[in-house]
Each structure stands twice: as C-alpha cells, then as structure tokens.
Amino acid sequence: MRQTTDALIIRENNNIGEADRFVTALTRDFGVVRASARGARNIKSRNASATQLLSYSRLTLYRGREKYIIDDVEPIRIFFELRSDIEKLALSQYFCELAGVLAPREEPAEDFLRLMLNALHFLGNGKRDPRQIKAVAELRMLALAGFMPDLLACAGCGAFEGEEMWFSAREGLLLCSRCRASRPGIGLTPMPGNVLAAMRHIVYSSFESCFSFTMSDEGLALLMRQTESFLLSQLNRGFKTLDFYHSLSPGMADRGGNSVAAEQKSPPAGS
Ligand SMILES: [Zn+2]
Numbered sequence: 001m002r003q004t005t006d007a008l009i010i011r012e013n014n015n016i017g018e019a020d021r022f023v024t025a026l027t028r029d030f031g032v033v034r035a036s037a038r039g040a041r042n043i044k045s046r047n048a049s050a051t052q053l054l055s056y057s058r059l060t061l062y063r064g065r066e067k068y069i070i071d072d073v074e075p076i077r078i079f080f081e082l083r084s085d086i087e088k089l090a091l092s093q094y095f096c097e098l099a100g101v102l103a104p105r106e107e108p109a110e111d112f113l114r115l116m117l118n119a120l121h122f123l124g125n126g127k128r129d130p131r132q133i134k135a136v137a138e139l140r141m142l143a144l145a146g147f148m149p150d151l152l153a154c155a156g157c158g159a160f161e162g163e164e165m166w167f168s169a170r171e172g173l174l175l176c177s178r179c180r181a182s183r184p185g186i187g188l189t190p191m192p193g194n195v196l197a198a199m200r201h202i203v204y205s206s207f208e209s210c211f212s213f214t215m216s217d218e219g220l221a222l223l224m225r226q227t228e229s230f231l232l233s234q235l236n237r238g239f240k241t242l243d244f245y246h247s248l249s250p251g252m253a254d255r256g257g258n259s260v261a262a263e264q265k266s267p268p269a270g271s
Pocket of ligand 1: 155175178
C-alpha cells in the first residue's frame with residue numbers, strides 16, 4: 001500500500017556493507033518508522049538532502065511486510081542552520097533520540113512532530129536560550145508519552161505554594177516542607193518558586209505558548225537540571241546524545257548536567 005505522510009528524519013543509519021540505506025522518521029500518521037531510502041525515485045541531486053537528519057519532508061511510503069520503503073520524497077523544511085553550530089546540532093540530535101524513544105509506533109504522532117518542529121525552529125532562530133528549549137522539549141515530550149509530573153500542589157496536604165517546595169524526580173511529585181518528613185527516601189531536591197512556575201508553564205500551558213516564558217540565567221540552569229534529572233529518573237536510562245551535549249563544554253555541564261561523558265568528542269555514531 002502506498003501512503004503519503006509528513007515526517008522529520010530523526011536518524012540516519014548508514015551501515016557500511018549494508019546494501020540498503022535506512023532512516024528513522026518521526027511521521028505524522030504512523031509515528032516512528034524505520035524505512036529504506038534506497039528505492040526512492042526522486043532521491044537524486046535536488047532531493048538528496050530530504051532524507052538526511054533534521055529534514056522535514058513529505059514522504060511517500062510503501063508498506064512492505066516488515067519495513068517501509070521510501071518511494072518518493074519532497075523536502076518541506078530542512079534545518080540547515082542547526083548543522084553549523086555544534087551545540088545546537090548536539091541538542092537537536094538529543095531531541096531526535098528522545099523522540100525515537102518516546103513517540104509511538106504505528107500510531108499517529110502529530111503532537112510529537114509539532115513539538116519537534118517547534119523546538120528545532122526555536123533552536124535555529126536563536127531567540128531563546130537553548131537550555132530553555134531543552135527543558136520544554138524534555139518535559140512536554142515526557143508528558144505526551146505519559147510521564148506527566150504532578151506539579152499542581154503538595155502531594156501530602158494540597159498546598160499550592162509554600163515557603164519551600166521539594167520535588168521527587170523519581171516519583172514526579174511535590175512535597176511542602178511540612179509534609180516532607182512523611183515521605184522519607186523518595187529523593188527530594190529543593191524546588192525554587194521560579195523553577196516550579198516554569199515547569200508548571202511547560203506542562204500545563206497550551207501548545208502554542210509552551211516555549212514562551214522568561215527566566216534568569218540562574219533560573220534556567222536550575223530548570224535545566226531539574227527537567228533533565230526528572231527525565232533520566234523516569235526513563236531509567238541514559239542518552240549518548242545527551243552525554244555528547246554535556247561533553248562539549250565543562251561549563252555547560254556545570255550549568256545543567258549530571259550525565260557527562262567527557263571522553264567522547266565526536267557525535268555518537270548513527271544518531
Ligand atoms: Zn504539604
């Protein structure tokens with residue numbers, strides 16, 4: 001069956017010795033699919049880049065018994081601007097790896113696709129701090145995938161705001177300082193008011209405004225640490241692309257990370 005859908009290429013698999021060239025695409029209608037790009041009629045000079053990483057393209061796919069084959073491809077928007085900036089490229093690759101893990105398969109994934117396109121657009125235009133875009137991409141993607149933190153109020157007494165709030169990245173919940181003692185051993189870290197406000201905005205605001213908020217430099221550093229630790233804790237795994245992002249500059253790791261692979265200085269293969 002021949003079907004057309006819009007898709008962002010989130011991974012290129014150029015395995016040496018393999019006859020087929022595979023890509024992984026986040027599609028509007030079928031979620032994450034792995035497709036062979038070899039047979040595409042129009043993958044010639046003009047459209048060659050339409051099946052490269054960070055290309056948003058209209059794909060015409062044949063559904064084979066076990067895999068998809070790209071029959072035709074037409075570029076819609078290619079994020080060239082992200083390829084020339086190593087920090088932005090690293091973050092883009094991390095978002096792509098996240099989408100590959102969190103977005104559904106064989107199901108529509110329009111929300112994931114829109115979120116990814118907006119994140120890449122804002123990363124490219126340079127009007128927002130990359131750390132802010134990272135926090136939104138992480139939290140909104142987690143929420144879409146069913147890992148929604150409860151940021152409404154203290155899980156113990158329902159207090160909306162206290163003098164001090166604490167967050168458990170493992171449980172995805174808030175506790176006020178009075179209720180804190182009642183839940184020992186759930187890994188609480190302080191949740192400053194501005195970070196809580198930003199996380200509430202990211203999770204509960206409409207899609208159109210989720211990237212739009214302002215924060216101090218210090219606040220962004222804390223926000224980035226909080227969303228990343230929530231993500232790693234919920235998914236219980238690491239990401240090569242995230243390690244690479246943190247390896248780019250020790251300063252960047254200080255600003256946010258807790259997952260650093262300093263020895264790795266080239267982008268993770270195949271990501
Ligand atoms: Zn409480």
